Amino acid sequence: MRLLALPVALVGMVLLTASIPSRPASAAPATDAARGKLLFLKCTACHAVSAQAPAKMGPHLQGVVGRKSLSVAKFNYSPAMKKANLTWTEATLDKWLQRPSSVVPGTSMVFAGLPNPDDRKALIAYLKKPS
Numbered sequence: 001m002r003l004l005a006l007p008v009a010l011v012g013m014v015l016l017t018a019s020i021p022s023r024p025a026s027a028a029p030a031t032d033a034a035r036g037k038l039l040f041l042k043c044t045a046c047h048a049v050s051a052q053a054p055a056k057m058g059p060h061l062q063g064v065v066g067r068k069s070l071s072v073a074k075f076n077y078s079p080a081m082k083k084a085n086l087t088w089t090e091a092t093l094d095k096w097l098q099r100p101s102s103v104v105p106g107t108s109m110v111f112a113g114l115p116n117p118d119d120r121k122a123l124i125a126y127l128k129k130p131s
Contacts, residue, residue: 036126039119043111049130058109064088065128080106093127094120 040049046058051072053060059072069086070077084104086092096103097120099113114120 032122032125033129033131034126035119036122036124037131039114039123040126040130046109046111049127061127062130065090065093065124078106078108080104080108090124093124097123 043058043061046056048054048056048060049062051060051062055075059075059077065088067088069081069084069088081104086103088096092103094117097114098117100107100109100111114123
């Protein structure tokens with residue numbers, strides 16, 4: 001039997017995604033941010049949470065909650081994103097994380113989205129104050 005060779009990062013992402021349980025309804029908000037940090041590991045291939053981190057395919061996400069779109073200096077945004085006039089509120093981020101292409105059709109972000117609302121809430125909680 002021949003095994004398929006998958007990139008180690010892809011295998012790790014699949015295993016990590018499968019191992020992150022949904023947040024129980026009774027969990028404290030601090031748990032949201034901790035879960036969000038784990039969920040953000042999927043995002044690190046393209047995004048950093050620090051403006052001082054080396055440039056990646058996507059803009060850094062430091063201070064993203066509350067900021068205007070297109071605000072990362074020297075980042076080459078897609079034409080579709082340049083036409084969008086967004087403020088990254090929690091509500092906008094929730095819609096974006098659910099399915100980016102439904103918020104900005106033609107976006108270059110290939111992320112399919114997070115269907116679970118608890119996952120999106122946790123990720124946004126982490127992005128508010130990444131540690």
